[in-house]
Amino acid sequence: MTKETKTLFVYGTLLKHEKYHETLMKESSPLAASAWIKGRLYDTGEGYPVCVVSEQSTVYGELYEVSDETLHKIDELEEGYDQQEIEVMTDQGPRSAVAYTICKQKASSLKEIESGCWKSYQLWERKPSSFYYFAYGSCMDDARFKLAKVEHYFKQIIGGGTLDRFTTRFTLVRPDGSRADMVEDGGETEGVLYEVPFDAIRYLYKREGVNEGTYRPAFVDVTVGDQVYEDCLTFLVLKKSEEIAPPGHYRSEIEKGADLYLSEAFRKKIRSHMDSLMKP
Known part of the structure; x- marks a missing residue:
């Protein structure tokens, strides 16, 4: 029954x-x-x-x-x-x-x-000494961290990780092109997992425009090798638009991080997807 x-x-x-x-x-x-x-x-x-x-x-x-x-x-x-x-x-x-x-x-x-x-x-509220942060866009590369003089927060790289149920998409539309997002559609995506000191949280929330309603914090389980890291902080776009292609500089940062840490299959998939998107 x-x-x-x-x-x-x-x-x-x-x-x-x-x-x-x-x-x-x-x-x-x-x-x-x-x-x-x-x-x-x-x-x-x-x-x-x-x-x-x-x-x-x-x-x-x-x-x-x-x-x-x-x-x-x-x-x-x-x-x-x-x-x-x-x-x-x-x-x-x-x-x-x-x-x-x-x-x-x-x-x-x-x-x-x-x-x-x-x-x-x-x-x-807890203010732990450190937490896990899952990056899937330009933060897979350290260029922006160096420009902001915060690269010391992001030295502890756990490695390339996978996330079930979500797919990387480009739904945050700007005049020069889109920015990355993750959409829950039953797929799978990859990104870079960092362990960062609690002091990094203010930078991340400001960078992702949390107070302005651009991205919101979310917590996901990320698999790196045989280990699952629970409740890793990441950020999701609040107001999702139809996808368009990201600008060249942003795409370059994604590709640099992906080439260092992510699987060949995923690198091919994300490049193919970006190629398929209409340019602004």
Whole structure:
């Protein structure tokens, strides 16, 4: 007999690698690692966030298919929350799902997490001595780091890594051409994994235009050789456009980094894709 299932959007301690994920979500099927809803995120101060549905901001999370049995267990954890039917956006379009939310009045005394991302917020709060950073565009090369005089942050190169479920695309359009992005479409991409000191985070967020809404922080699992590195910081384009070709200088930086660290098969694939794109 087929089990009844529901689609669930999670944004806090049920996220992959978070406190309750292994206990409650291990039998659930991931539908989207990059998902978001209209809402505001708040820190309860007790080790977990809460979400208020709101048109004025965005909450980032993950989308899963869960059994009714699993949802019942989550109901017990989320006692006092509203189980609400909402529209969830993904790279493959909108989906209807349930999410656990609270009303605006209950959040009035809580600290808002302006980024809308629980993992990003925790990284800034914890301030670890170092973290992993996954680069897939021009940051695979060190030219920009040297220009900004921050190359000392990026000396510890773990190596070329692979990322499942995503494909490198060029969706950030500028007057001179596009910039790289990763789109969750079930594919596979490659990039360079660094271990960087926490002090590098301000440079990365500024470089990627996080405060301006150009890219947003995201956290992915990257495989280098036989080892999986969990929750590596990367950045995804917020407002994706139809792809066009990147400018020559940007393409050159991608190719330099790729030639040093990435597989021959991927280098051929990314060159072929860039060749196929219309020039601005």
